[in-house]
Amino acid sequence: MKERIQLSENFFLDEFTMSQTASRLGQVLEIEPGSELHRNIEHLCVTVLQPLRGALNRSVHVTSGWRPEWLNLALHGSDTSDHILALAADIVVPGLRPLAVCEIALELNLPFKQLIHEFEEWTHLSAPPIGKPPIREVLTAYKRRVHGRLRTAYAQGLHSIETLTA
Numbered sequence: 001m002k003e004r005i006q007l008s009e010n011f012f013l014d015e016f017t018m019s020q021t022a023s024r025l026g027q028v029l030e031i032e033p034g035s036e037l038h039r040n041i042e043h044l045c046v047t048v049l050q051p052l053r054g055a056l057n058r059s060v061h062v063t064s065g066w067r068p069e070w071l072n073l074a075l076h077g078s079d080t081s082d083h084i085l086a087l088a089a090d091i092v093v094p095g096l097r098p099l100a101v102c103e104i105a106l107e108l109n110l111p112f113k114q115l116i117h118e119f120e121e122w123t124h125l126s127a128p129p130i131g132k133p134p135i136r137e138v139l140t141a142y143k144r145r146v147h148g149r150l151r152t153a154y155a156q157g158l159h160s161i162e163t164l165t166a
């Protein structure tokens with residue numbers, strides 16, 4: 001068995017390269033140790049995810065980490081997604097609603113680039129590029145019907161989805 005590469009106290013590199021979509025497409029995601037992608041994901045862990053994990057004192061599951069461009073396309077992610085640079089992660093915390101996780105991340109004043117409450121299903125957190133200041137943009141993503149089709153829309157701040165779709 002390969003030795004796991006640790007990024008911070010509770011996070012390991014392999015958690016950011018697991019993708020059901022990639023497996024379904026017969027692909028294996030690999031981040032080269034010491035590469036820019038490795039440094040980026042470590043930066044996200046050390047500055048944002050680990051401090052949140054410490055404050056929550058609960059396990060944090062990464063549901064989507066690094067996405068090479070082809071995977072981001074397959075997942076219909078934004079072209080400018082921070083997942084492509086390995087600077088973003090989608091997380092879920094068993095026993096806590098995503099909105100509660102977002103509120104705690106905001107209260108901790110973590111140095112994130114974006115904190116997005118996504119569809120009441122998960123929390124997206126990204127870090128700014130190494131050496132750049134945190135913008136701390138806070139958004140809620142939800143689905144809105146436009147001409148009969150569901151489109152992703154973003155509202156500033158943290159909201160429960162019912163208040164946006166009502």
Ligand SMILES: [Zn+2]
Pocket residue numbers: 064083088089090124125
């Ligand atoms: Zn995301």
